[in-house]
Amino acid sequence: MKKGQPNFEIGDRAQIPNDDMPGWIQVLREGGFTDGEIDRMLIHLNKEYAKQKGADVVEQELKKVEDEFTAKSGRYLNEDEKEYFRKGIRERLGI
Numbered sequence: 547m548k549k550g551q552p553n554f555e556i557g558d559r560a561q562i563p564n565d566d567m568p569g570w571i572q573v574l575r576e577g578g579f580t581d582g583e584i585d586r587m588l589i590h591l592n593k594e595y596a597k598q599k600g601a602d603v604v605e606q607e608l609k610k611v612e613d614e615f616t617a618k619s620g621r622y623l624n625e626d627e628k629e630y631f632r633k634g635i636r637e638r639l640g641i
Contacts, residue, residue: 564594567588574587596640612631
């Protein structure tokens with residue numbers, strides 16, 4: 547496993563239906579997760595949740611990509627590169 551990668555793989559096999567979302571959110575909050583942590587998990591498990599979070603989610607994911615890229619390469623992304631990654635993030639999240 548590489549640095550910065552999750553220790554699990556969800557892929558297309560796991561999804562949370564829209565009608566289960568309130569229950570999942572409640573359980574995660576009771577489990578001590580913050581709203582930010584819940585957002586990071588659920589955007590990958592429910593496409594409607596990801597759409598509702600929209601641009602915020604894309605920008606948060608882009609920030610992670612930028613930070614990792616800068617740490618590895620020592621340079622910053624230009625605007626064209628950022629837009630390329632935004633497009634990829636939107637496609638991956640289905641938004």
